[in-house]
Amino acid sequence: MLMARPRPVEKAPGTSTFHEIREGTRYVATIPWLWVTITLFAVVLMLQLAPQQVLLPKLVKVHFDRGVGAYGLLTTLLGIGTVTGTLLYGHFQPRRRRGVLTYAVFVVNSLAIAGMALSPWYGLAGGFAVIRGLCVGFGVAVWETMLQELVPEHLLARIVSLDFFGSFGLMPIGLAIWGAIANVAPPGPLIAGGALVSAGMIAVVLTRPWLREVD
Numbered sequence: 001m002l003m004a005r006p007r008p009v010e011k012a013p014g015t016s017t018f019h020e021i022r023e024g025t026r027y028v029a030t031i032p033w034l035w036v037t038i039t040l041f042a043v044v045l046m047l048q049l050a051p052q053q054v055l056l057p058k059l060v061k062v063h064f065d066r067g068v069g070a071y072g073l074l075t076t077l078l079g080i081g082t083v084t085g086t087l088l089y090g091h092f093q094p095r096r097r098r099g100v101l102t103y104a105v106f107v108v109n110s111l112a113i114a115g116m117a118l119s120p121w122y123g124l125a126g127g128f129a130v131i132r133g134l135c136v137g138f139g140v141a142v143w144e145t146m147l148q149e150l151v152p153e154h155l156l157a158r159i160v161s162l163d164f165f166g167s168f169g170l171m172p173i174g175l176a177i178w179g180a181i182a183n184v185a186p187p188g189p190l191i192a193g194g195a196l197v198s199a200g201m202i203a204v205v206l207t208r209p210w211l212r213e214v215d
Contacts, residue, residue, distance in 0.1 A: 024158030027151075032210045033099050034151075034159065037143075038166040040205060044106075045167060047194040048113055050174030055187040063188050064122040074116075074129050081133020088134070089141035099214030102142045103206045109135035110199035117191035146214070 015023075028034045060071045094101055109132050116128035151159045181190070205211060 020158050021162075024155055024162050027155050028159060028162055032208070033214045034163075036205060036208075038163055040201060041167045042170045044110075044198040044201065046170040046174030046177075048110060048191075048198045050171055051178040051191045051194045052113070054175060054178040054182060055191055058182065059117060059187040059191065062186065064125065066122060070122060074126060077126050077129040078133040078136075081130040081135075082137035083133075084130075085134040085137025085139075086141050087137075089138045089145075094142065096215055097212065098142050098146055099211045100206065102139050102146070103202055103211065105135045105139035105142070107199050107202050107206070109139065110195045110202065113195035114192040114199070117188045117195065150214075 028038065056074070057071055060066050060074065064070060112128045112132040112135060116125045116132065119125040119128060147160060147163065148156070178190070178194075184190070
């Protein structure tokens with residue numbers, strides 16, 4: 001990090017906050033790989049991240065009959081996988097078909113979540129946690145690099161803000177919904193169900209011609 005040298009960025013003329021939001025939104029609305037991804041992942045995070053936040057402690061306690069340490073270990077394994085996935089991206093630095101690559105990685109991520117939730121053994125669930133971390137680290141690195149390289153510099157801050165806010169915009173609703181239905185079924189099938197629906201939604205977008213054109 002100390003050896004990194006930031007590239008010069010062309011500063012845009014200052015305008016009002018609401019004008020900048022409108023300008024960023026108008027740009028996103030014209031680029032399918034931006035608006036589809038932001039909208040899609042708002043739903044995906046509501047379906048697969050929110051239930052994990054609510055139900056994973058219960059899964060560890062009820063399904064695996066383990067305690068706080070086992071929950072912490074799953075989180076640690078996810079973190080190890082995430083760091084490793086980010087480093088793998090830095091090593092390979094893919095330059096072609098990055099749109100398809102990002103979506104494919106997140107399909108695998110969703111399947112790994114389902115595998116973790118339905119695993120009959122805690123050790124296998126830990127392995128799926130590592131795989132999920134690899135996908136998150138690698139996939140997010142690809143996506144963030146695409147934003148940095150493909151979005152005009154004077155709009156970049158606005159688009160990154162819209163990406164973050166939009167992707168997590170439905171999380172509070174998701175947390176409330178999954179908390180309300182937490183006792184309807186065992187935690188494993190609930191987490192897996194949300195993840196598998198998410199995998200199907202992401203896979204549908206993988207078939208779109210415009211995604212294959214995003215390098």
